Amino acid sequence: MASVADLISSGADLEVRDSAGRTPLLLAAANDHVDVAKQLIAAGADPNAVDDQRDTPWLVTGVTGSVEMVEVLAAAGADLSLTNRYGGVSVIPASERGHLDYVRWVLANTEIDVNHVNNLGWTALLEAVILGDGSDTYLEVVRALLAGGADPALADGDGVTPLQHASSRGYEEIAAALKAAGQ
Structure with missing residues (x-):
């Protein structure tokens, strides 16, 4: 199985979407894979990519409660003003x-x-x-x-x-x- 670093170095699309419109960074945030998120951000992944339910990597941290992940996303310039499907921050x-x-x-x-x-x-x-x-x-x-x-x-x-x-x-x-x- 290829590592995230291998996929990035081989030119994998950082903004590819799954059937719900989630990017690899959003999935990493949702599953609290902080090291993966750091690698994706360092390679240029968009910290503000919005999925089909209007979630972003930052917004899902409100659900997961991951302080470590939110620190990573804040440093990457996540937009705090974006709102979820309920209109919430x-x-x-x-x-x-x-x-x-x-x-x-x-x-x-x-x-x-x-x-x-x-x-x-x-x-x-x-x-x-x-x-x-x-x-x-x-x-x-x-x-x-x-x-x-x-x-x-x-x-x-x-x-x-x-x-x-x-x-x-x-x-x-x-x-x-x-x-x-x-x-």
């Missing part, structure tokens, strides 16, 4: 999934819009509350988002605030953090 699915280290890294090292509203009318903060389980991990995600500038007063499309969602779910510690942040 990477920190939204990361918050939904409780990827605390990822959320912290992205907020500390990028200019991502922490208050970006997706097509569902939700921000990263709303997703952490609505789709999270209220555990300590989600409490820390909420705290990280608030420290990173998340607006606790931004309501969903129905006018329900993160505090109202947290209270209705019985997430007392998250509700207290939201109250302390001014909500």
